Amino acid sequence: MEAMNHYPDPSKIREELVQKYPAKVAKKRTKSIIINDPESIPEVQANVRTVPGIITQRGCSYAGCKGVVLGPTRDIVNIVHGPIGCSFYAWLTRRNQTRPETPEHENYITYCFSTDMQEENVVFGGEKKLKQAIQEAYDLFHPKAIAIFSTCPVGLIGDDVHAASKEMREKFGDCNVFGFSCEGYRGVSQSAGHHIANNGVFKHMVGRNNTPSEGKFKLNMLGEYNIGGDAFEIERIFEKAGITLVASFSGNSTVGQLENAHMADLNVIMCHRSINYMGEMMETKYGIPWMKVNFVGAESTAKSLRKIAEYFDDAELKARVEEVIAEEMPKVKAVIDDIRPRTEGKTAMLFVGGSRAHHYQDLFTELGMTTVAAGYEFAHRDDYEGRHVLPSIKVDADSKNIEELKIVADPELYQPRKSEAELEALKEKGLEINGYEGMMKQMMKKSLVVDDVSHYESEKLIEIYKPDIFCAGIKEKYVVQKMGVPLKQLHSYDYGGPYTGFVGATNFYRDIDRMVNNPVWKLIKAPWETAGNPKGAELEATYVTQ
Amino acid sequence: MLLRHTPKEVIAREGLTINPAKTCQPIGAMYAALGIHGCLPHSHGSQGCCSYHRSTLTRHYKEPVMAATSSFTEGASVFGGQANLLQSIETIFAVYEPDIIAVHSTCLSETIGDDLQQITKKAKDDGKIPEGKYVIYASTPSFVGSHVTGYANMVTGIAEQFAQSTGEKKDQINIIAGWMEPSDMREIKKISKELGVKIVLFPDTSDVLDAPQTGKHEFYPKGGTTIEELKSIGDSSSSLALGCISAEPAAIALDKKCKVPFETVDMPIGLSATDRFIMSLSKAAGVQVPDEITAERGRLVDVMTDMEQYFYGRKVALFGDPDQLIPLTEFLLDLNMKPIHIVSGTPGQRFEKRMKEILRRIPEANFRNGLNADMFLLHQWMKNEPVDLLIGNTYGKYIARDENVPFIRFGFPILDRIGHSYFPNIGYSGSLRLVEKILGALMDRQDREALEEKFELVM
């Protein structure tokens, strides 16, 4: 498909986007602004430093580690070691919902814990205060686990959060205490924090409980954080289809689930960017293959379910999955048939996250809308171009300092769930086993791909393309709306959702229909602005006498 | 229960802060800088801080919040952030074309020891600051103070770095706004106009963080104190600082630099504090208070007398920032209510001193500020001695729901309601709005929970 003939030549657009930058900046940005060709995918510069001074969407490694990956597990006490702000801002703002088993079960997600580091801790070291804080958390709550997150100053002053955690863990005996060196300056974005989190969760949690879980078709869901209840909808569908969810990394999860995750027979990955490390490490150590899926979009959900059934290669499961799809799809169809005439032909832009800018294109396709430009906030080249480029990605100074765990097969627990030949056969059938094709393959020829889009570039893109909807985050929301274009937040969903699965798809269709067709966008101008100012015009007699 | 793990029994904590009643300095600096026209706030540190501060301010205002960052990586953290800041300054002036860049530091750049004064000077010497443009700065490490002191530091930086004295006094009064909402700042300007006093208000986020929907994004909205005005504050006849924590430091700095005498008054929240504000401003300007203001005051007092039975003895818990809590507590006492639990994460002895004075009549009142004065403690106090009303920022809704206490959103941040940016909480009319809210909260509960035979039509 090659559309968008009515838009200016994309290479001209690219020139315009970088025109105002100082020469060196322009040169750098040009490599991250790419005209797509799904047949022969060009290279996108990604996961590189943002130019200082550029207004970026990106956050920090701590946000990726604590906020994204560890935040959703409800029964860990997450203590942020550092000054107060870092912990305060990550307090409940990500909307990762959770549903404790009973009103008595543990849930610390509503709490914010910090060592509230003071100047003397920066000068003389903060380990003592940290240990005191861990002790107090233990005394107050007796949680199963306490995780410690280092923020920027901590790394610089040399506090050893790992040693402190170990000391306290050994002291308590019944509480797993572990630390993360996820200082905000590591790496170039949240992405570094995802990797650090994966390492820590793998080292300190996965594999601690070898009790085999019940169920015939057991899998873990990786990279699904239950924003707006997304995981609840997927759980509902799994249950209906007879698929057992052993652990979720990490939406609506518990410590117990994560510790037992290695008892599953498959890892399905939603957000490749934030969690692929976990998939790989579990494959190497335990022999569990991972497979890329996508539960965003009704068609994609059906496709992903079929892939899972294909993986387990069980006639009964396959039949059950078909039944579920047959039961759910008519409800979806009824909604989309009503809505699509109003959304057909409209355009969208998505600049967000590390997987959502890809996944949500499926929903827009279902709505008959075209994605004219898209990009990630903190993804790597493989998320754009596909995992086959991995060997050619150069590791730069910013990525080098993130630990790569050396994983070997577990002498007792390693047990390949599928033979090499079986895996090959599955791949032949189109299953993305241990693989991911990336976003660009799915996007149209000549659409624009922009990594780490800057504020300046997004305003320009809106001016040029005048999209019907723009998808990004809270920082962009009101800027774009001030330009008269609705913005759908794809981090927080504008406090709506879920958007996954069948129910989620219909939620999304309705929300987008509402947003792009909301009459308020036509009310922006006052009547005297459009019709000319009445001041000075002759008064006309409009009354009627009887 | 949302906060199901909060026990009734209070155990002293020294290491762990739980559910803080404060946040960090830079967000205050960012907010203050947005109150200067044509100014782009700049966060000197890693990206995360800037992203968090922008997000929080955006959630509070539902408005664009523009700010740039030095985007530190590990290299900058080891070798210092000078190169990052110099490159930022160059990029920002080329791309975003502000008149002013207001740089604030973060924990990271402070721990490294970056000297903002030296780096901005170097930027100037290297010709990176275009003619007629400015780079100002404030030091805001968050291992000191809180978001409130960060605000104060940036306002002080603004005053110090812009004020000039020409030797010729101007017939104008500076009003240094403590951390208040755009609506409050607009109200200050309105009151001053009614009094007939010429003022320079700084900072001023009205028409910045309450900008109209026009179909066009104004990167630098219409509002904000202008450079011209800021240069002139050194020639003003006097300054009135609204708030001893968030505004007074700038008044002191201005007095030191340009000999502008100042007076500090509380933020005009509630009857008595507004009385003092009006008295001070009219005295400083030598004007008579017009009848319209007296009438406005009268309307507030009228409601206070008419509805007095509903306030009497009602116990209140509140948390937030000192400059608001001080006059608010006083107002609750004027209403004959009983503020009994008060916390603020912002450190400083002024708070304790003032609270002691104000709360003399209520010896059983608990108040604490600074380290470990957090919402977890407040909640525990509430479990021990329940209240009829909770006042504080959005995070209070978790306590309010668990304890089934009427709740009024007040302070920063308010993430789940609108209004604070549009309708003031200060002055007589702002106080009347507060009264309306208090009554609404208390009476809605009464209506909801009254026995059928006790259900009242007229109240």
Ligand code: SF4
């Ligand atoms: S590092 Fe410091 S400045 Fe940055 S968010 Fe944390 S507390 Fe605030």
Ligand code: SF4
């Ligand atoms: S960049 Fe550093 S200081 Fe800032 S929020 Fe992230 S961890 Fe905290």
